[in-house]
Amino acid sequence: MFMHRLTAAARSMQQLMTALLLMLLLSAPVAGTADDAQQTEYRIKTAFLYNFSRFVSWPEAALQNRSEFSLCTLGSTPFGEQLDTLTGKMVHGKALVVKRFDRPADTLDCQLVFIGQSDEPDEALWILKERPVLTVSDAAAFTEKGGMIQFRVIDNKIRFRINVDAARAAGLTISSKLLSLAISVTGAR
Amino acid sequence: MNIRDLGRVSIRWKLTLLIVTISTVSLLLASVAFITSDRINTQQTASNNLATMAEIIAANSSAALLFGDARAAQETLGFLKAQQHIQAAAIYGTDNTVFASYRKPGIAIKFPESNIQTENTLFWGNHVELFTLINYEGEQIGIVYLRSNMKAIHDRLVWFLGIVAAVLLVSVLVTFMLSTRLQRIITDPLLRLSAIARQVRTEKNYSLRVIGENEDELGNLIIDFNAMLDEIQSRDDELSEHRAMLEERVMQRTSELEIANSKLAASKEQAEAVAKRMEYHAHHDALTGLPNRILLNDRITAELAHARRQQGKLALLFLDLDRFKIINDSLGHAVGDQLLRVIARRLGNCVREEDTVARLGGDEFMVLLPRISSSSDAGRIARKIIDCLVNPISCNGHELHITTSVGISIFPHDGVDAETLIKHADISMYRAKELGRNKAIYFTAEMNAGSRKQLALENSLRLAAGKNQLKLFYQPKIDIFRNTIVGVEALLRWEHPTMGMISPMEFIPVAEDSGLIIPIGEWVLNTAFTQLKQWHQAGYASLSMAVNISSAQLSRPGLEDVIEKALQAADLDARMTELEITENVAMENLEPAIAILEKLKHMGVSIAMDDFGTGYSSLSYLRQLPVDVVKIDQSFVREIPDSHEDVLIAQAIIAMTQSLNLSVVVEGIENVKQLNFFRQQGCNIVQGFLFSKPVEADEMLKMLAAQSAPGTVNLVK
Numbered sequence: 001m002f003m004h005r006l007t008a009a010a011r012s013m014q015q016l017m018t019a020l021l022l023m024l025l026l027s028a029p030v031a032g033t034a035d036d037a038q039q040t041e042y043r044i045k046t047a048f049l050y051n052f053s054r055f056v057s058w059p060e061a062a063l064q065n066r067s068e069f070s071l072c073t074l075g076s077t078p079f080g081e082q083l084d085t086l087t088g089k090m091v092h093g094k095a096l097v098v099k100r101f102d103r104p105a106d107t108l109d110c111q112l113v114f115i116g117q118s119d120e121p122d123e124a125l126w127i128l129k130e131r132p133v134l135t136v137s138d139a140a141a142f143t144e145k146g147g148m149i150q151f152r153v154i155d156n157k158i159r160f161r162i163n164v165d166a167a168r169a170a171g172l173t174i175s176s177k178l179l180s181l182a183i184s185v186t187g188a189r
Numbered sequence: 190m191n192i193r194d195l196g197r198v199s200i201r202w203k204l205t206l207l208i209v210t211i212s213t214v215s216l217l218l219a220s221v222a223f224i225t226s227d228r229i230n231t232q233q234t235a236s237n238n239l240a241t242m243a244e245i246i247a248a249n250s251s252a253a254l255l256f257g258d259a260r261a262a263q264e265t266l267g268f269l270k271a272q273q274h275i276q277a278a279a280i281y282g283t284d285n286t287v288f289a290s291y292r293k294p295g296i297a298i299k300f301p302e303s304n305i306q307t308e309n310t311l312f313w314g315n316h317v318e319l320f321t322l323i324n325y326e327g328e329q330i331g332i333v334y335l336r337s338n339m340k341a342i343h344d345r346l347v348w349f350l351g352i353v354a355a356v357l358l359v360s361v362l363v364t365f366m367l368s369t370r371l372q373r374i375i376t377d378p379l380l381r382l383s384a385i386a387r388q389v390r391t392e393k394n395y396s397l398r399v400i401g402e403n404e405d406e407l408g409n410l411i412i413d414f415n416a417m418l419d420e421i422q423s424r425d426d427e428l429s430e431h432r433a434m435l436e437e438r439v440m441q442r443t444s445e446l447e448i449a450n451s452k453l454a455a456s457k458e459q460a461e462a463v464a465k466r467m468e469y470h471a472h473h474d475a476l477t478g479l480p481n482r483i484l485l486n487d488r489i490t491a492e493l494a495h496a497r498r499q500q501g502k503l504a505l506l507f508l509d510l511d512r513f514k515i516i517n518d519s520l521g522h523a524v525g526d527q528l529l530r531v532i533a534r535r536l537g538n539c540v541r542e543e544d545t546v547a548r549l550g551g552d553e554f555m556v557l558l559p560r561i562s563s564s565s566d567a568g569r570i571a572r573k574i575i576d577c578l579v580n581p582i583s584c585n586g587h588e589l590h591i592t593t594s595v596g597i598s599i600f601p602h603d604g605v606d607a608e609t610l611i612k613h614a615d616i617s618m619y620r621a622k623e624l625g626r627n628k629a630i631y632f633t634a635e636m637n638a639g640s641r642k643q644l645a646l647e648n649s650l651r652l653a654a655g656k657n658q659l660k661l662f663y664q665p666k667i668d669i670f671r672n673t674i675v676g677v678e679a680l681l682r683w684e685h686p687t688m689g690m691i692s693p694m695e696f697i698p699v700a701e702d703s704g705l706i707i708p709i710g711e712w713v714l715n716t717a718f719t720q721l722k723q724w725h726q727a728g729y730a731s732l733s734m735a736v737n738i739s740s741a742q743l744s745r746p747g748l749e750d751v752i753e754k755a756l757q758a759a760d761l762d763a764r765m766t767e768l769e770i771t772e773n774v775a776m777e778n779l780e781p782a783i784a785i786l787e788k789l790k791h792m793g794v795s796i797a798m799d800d801f802g803t804g805y806s807s808l809s810y811l812r813q814l815p816v817d818v819v820k821i822d823q824s825f826v827r828e829i830p831d832s833h834e835d836v837l838i839a840q841a842i843i844a845m846t847q848s849l850n851l852s853v854v855v856e857g858i859e860n861v862k863q864l865n866f867f868r869q870q871g872c873n874i875v876q877g878f879l880f881s882k883p884v885e886a887d888e889m890l891k892m893l894a895a896q897s898a899p900g901t902v903n904l905v906k
Contacts, residue, residue: 044257051255054326157257177252181261 038078044158045151046082049136052149053091053112055178059171062111062132069094072107074124075116104128112136115147132171143186148172152183159183200379204372205365212364213357220353227349231342235317236310242272243321243333250280250333251325254288262289274337276316280323281332288331300334315339378407382414395422474548476526477533485547485555489607492559496600499560504567506556506574507596507614508536511626512689513552520587527584532591539577540570554593555611564599564631571595571629592627594618603632622688649685650696650705658684659709661716662883665892666735666854669864670873674896676733678769678876679717680883681709701741710742711751718759718766720886725765729893735767735797743770744781749788756792763793767818771799783813790815797854801842811849819846823857823877830866843870 049071063069069091073079089096091111099110104124107113108131115124115137125146128135135147142150143163148170150161165187167174179185198206246265253261262280269275269291279290279300287300301318311318316338323331378401385399395418401411472484480488489505496503510532517525529552536546536554545557556574558567574595581588596618604610617632624630649658663677683691700706714736721734742748756763768789770782786796797818798811811819821842828835846853855867858877867875881892 048256051252054255055252175252177249178256181252181256181258 039080039082041153041158042079043082046079046086048151048158048160049083049112049114050086050089050091050096052134052136052178053096055175056134056167057173057175058092058111058132062171063092063094066094068097069112070097070099070110071112071114072099072101072110073114073116074101074104074107077114077116079114107133115139115142128170130169130171134167134170134172148174154183161186163187201369201372201376204376205368208368208372209361209364213361216357216360220357224346224349224353228342228346231345232312235337235339235342236312236319239310239317239319239335239337240321242269242275243319243335246278246280246333246335247321247323247331250289251323251330254280254282254323254331255325259289263291265289266291272337274341275335276338277334277336279334281334283330285332298336312339315343375407378403378411382411386414389418395425474533477530477548479533479537479554480545480547482547482549482555485545485549485557486607488545488557488559489610492557493600493605493607495559502561502564502602503600504558504561504564504570505598505600505610505614506558506567506571506629507598507611507618508554508556508574508593509618509622510552511592511594511622513591514692516589516591520585524584524587528582528589528591531582531584532578535577536574539573544570555614564602567597567599568629568631571597575627575629594621594626595629596621596632597629598632625687650683650700650703650709658686659712660684660885661713661720662885663720663889664876664883665881665889666733666874666876667880668873669868669875672896674732674893675874676735676767677721677889678735678883679713679720679737681713681737682883697739701739704741706739706741707745710739711755713737714752714755715758718755718761721765722759722761724890724893725761727890727893732893733765733767733795735769737769737799740771743785746781746785748785749792752789752794753792764795767795767797769797769799769820772801779813783815786815790817811845816851818852818854820854820856826855826857826863826867826877827859829863836866839867840870843872 053069053071071083071086073083083098086096087098101107101110104127107124107128110133112134113124113128113136115135117138122145125135129146134149135142136149136151137147138151139147140150143161143166146163146166148163148167150163152159152161160182161184162174162179162182163186164174164179168187245268249265250262253259253265266278266280266289269278270293275291275293276296277290277292277298277300280288282288285302290300292298308320308322310320316336319333319335319337321333321335322329323333381401382399385397389395389397398415398418399411401408403411472481472487473479474481492503495501513525513528516528529548533546533548533554536556540546540556540558543559545559547555547557549555556570558570561567575593578591578593581590583589596614596616598604598610598613598617600610603613613632617630621628621630660682662680662682664680665674666676666678667673668675681693681697683693683696685691697706700709717734717736721732724732738748752766752768756766770786790796795817796815797820798814798816799820800822801819819842821839825835825838825842829839830836843853852874853872855872855875856877858864858867858875858879860879863877864875864879884892
């Protein structure tokens with residue numbers, strides 16, 4: 001519905017953006033110099049973060065009184081300013097904003113938190129446990145520890161694992177379409 | 190075989206061919222319609238099936254597209270393997286490159302690279318292509334492409350064509366066999382008839398007959414054919430007989446022709462007589478038989494021409510009977526008409542042979558005196574005319590004394606053309622009336638200045654109001670169902686000391702021309718309203734007052750103020766007053782007239798259309814004007830119920846007023862027959878001599894008093 005309220009310019013801008021992201025995602029394997037490679041990887045992961053938010057539904061109470069959808073990072077992440085390209089996109093009828101935090105307690109009001117690699121994820125996961133916050137991270141064994149989505153790079157392609165139990169305990173529903181794309185799904189389906 | 194060759198083929202084969210052709214054509218048409226409709230349906234179904242598959246693929250592949258997972262996208266195409274007719278399928282990304290694809294084994298085709306931006310279905314010769322957009326949350330993220338073969342559809346078509354061909358073949362055979370038998374029903378009797386007809390022609394034997402047992406048209410044909418042979422046989426015999434009679438018949442006809450010729454001559458004479466009579470009527474007055482204005486004008490023209498040639502003189506005498514109107518009004522039209530006939534005869538007797546007496550209408554006559562030797566001859570004849578009328582005339586037991594006023598004009602002294610001479614004779618006649626009637630007066634030049642008659646009237650009119658010569662008379666309006674006086678109409682009268690009662694028809698135009706109408710009109714309004722107030726105070730509070738308004742009053746702005754002032758002065762409720770306008774008054778200046786009448790109506794004054802039916806009676810005008818009441822003119826009432834035409838007109842006016850929701854007042858009711866007629870038409874308000882002529886105010890008060898005394902007076906005399 002909200003799509004109709006967007007101006008034509010904003011709509012074409014959004015389409016262009018998606019096209020650009022997809023193009024990068026499809027045509028450019030993670031290659032080149034280490035820096036270039038990392039930049040490309042996180043450009044694709046930026047698109048993934050946005051798409052995750054579209055295939056996950058939050059409980060109504062979690063979004064009801066909010067004017068915006070907060071996509072947060074915790075600690076230092078390699079995204080740099082890439083994430084800001086998502087600002088203003090619409091997710092579940094809310095405008096997306098990007099917030100960067102260092103203290104796990106600050107992320108309680110976010111809807112999606114990317115937990116940086118340098119941080120110790122355990123504290124954040126303990127704080128966010130069973131709260132309607134989608135947790136994503138590059139960290140190894142993230143899903144085993146109670147995180148919801150963990151990025152993996154396999155054959156130069158970015159894939160992900162999902163812990164569906166953790167999500168369900170938090171009141172989040174992950175679309176079966178997303179589940180079918182995951183390389184592994186933990187928990188009873 | 191072409192159409193021309195068909196002419197030689199036997200009727201048997203023609204019928205067979207006809208039946209077979211018609212049945213084959215109709216079967217063919219039905220088959221074509223069936224196959225076409227089936228083809229359309231099948232294509233529709235195929236395209237719907239493809240669309241459904243594409244929708245499924247689009248729904249299942251959206252996540253794969255968004256996350257760039259080509260393998261997962263490929264899996265969504267997997268179920269197509271089970272669909273035999275799908276040759277290929279592909280999922281395109283937004284950059285229009287193939288993201289995932291499927292090909293049926295053994296099929297080598299290229300995926301389209303252009304023309305994939307839109308959603309559509311393309312039917313090719315042997316395959317169908319379909320493009321469907323993949324949307325996620327309203328955003329287009331890719332396109333599904335499906336290609337299917339048309340084999341199933343083609344197979345179905347071939348199967349149907351086979352069946353149609355087989356059915357056609359069988360039906361042609363069956364039709365042929367049936368028709369060769371059935372056509373005999375028609376052709377056998379025809380062939381029999383044809384054989385006998387030929388035999389009759391070749392042998393000239395009229396005693397042959399056709400045997401037939403049918404009872405349809407063919408049976409009738411055979412019966413008629415036999416009857417015809419009977420007839421021919423008997424005609425043959427009669428023919429010789431007739432020939433003998435013919436000679437005699439020719440003789441007889443010749444004599445009849447002569448008789449008819451003589452009859453024709455007689456009817457021609459008759460037609461000439463009718464034409465003569467019609468010409469006479471066109472030139473003579475119906476009542477008196479005197480020449481009318483037309484014939485008089487012809488004679489004046491002829492005599493003027495003669496007088497000019499001979500340098501002679503002629504005179505015109507303009508006659509107007511004195512006080513004729515009084516006789517007419519008091520004794521009735523029948524007496525008036527009889528009187529006019531007697532006077533016409535006397536006038537004819539007292540002039541010379543060569544003079545012309547003509548009736549101009551009403552009580553006006555004109556005498557043409559050609560070839561007079563001097564002006565005094567005219568005076569002498571005028572004197573003689575006046576003397577001719579001295580003896581009283583007895584009519585219906587009345588001894589009537591009638592006199593006339595005569596105006597004289599002389600050619601060439603008083604004018605050189607007919608028009609001027611008539612006008613001058615008219616003016617001098619009027620002068621004779623002014624000077625006391627029963628006189629003959631020569632025209633003099635001084636009379637001419639600005640039409641003496643008008644000037645005289647105008648001058649007298651100026652004095653009239655001051656000298657109390659103007660008077661209002663009142664005629665009651667009666668409700669015939671309740672038998673009460675519901676209102677009065679105020680009528681202006683001018684009693685001239687020498688000219689007697691002058692009718693408003695004469696002096697109102699003069700008053701309008703001179704502007705005197707404005708003060709006179711105001712005087713009428715004030716007098717009538719004050720009078721009504723007096724009657725109200727005397728106890729007749731439901732009485733209403735109608736006053737006539739002339740065009741000059743209506744065309745001047747401020748009439749509504751004058752009326753309001755008069756109402757205030759008399760302390761009168763506007764709803765008790767009514768203004769009567771004539772159609773022509775309203776028509777002269779329609780827009781302002783409507784505005785003034787609307788204002789008056791708003792004040793509460795009721796508006797009546799007077800003399801309805803005599804002017805430009807137009808329904809559309811009647812609709813535009815804010816009229817409440819229509820008064821049916823007495824000219825329609827006079828001949829009712831004897832004149833069929835007038836009855837129809839009155840009924841039409843009444844019907845029209847009913848449809849416009851207007852009330853009707855009938856004027857000029859003079860007898861009970863007229864009253865009964867309008868009573869039957871449902872008109873309740875009437876006016877006329879049957880109840881009362883216009884009377885003065887105190888007389889009116891007596892009538893009001895008489896009707897309020899219970900049970901004493903029946904208004905209908």
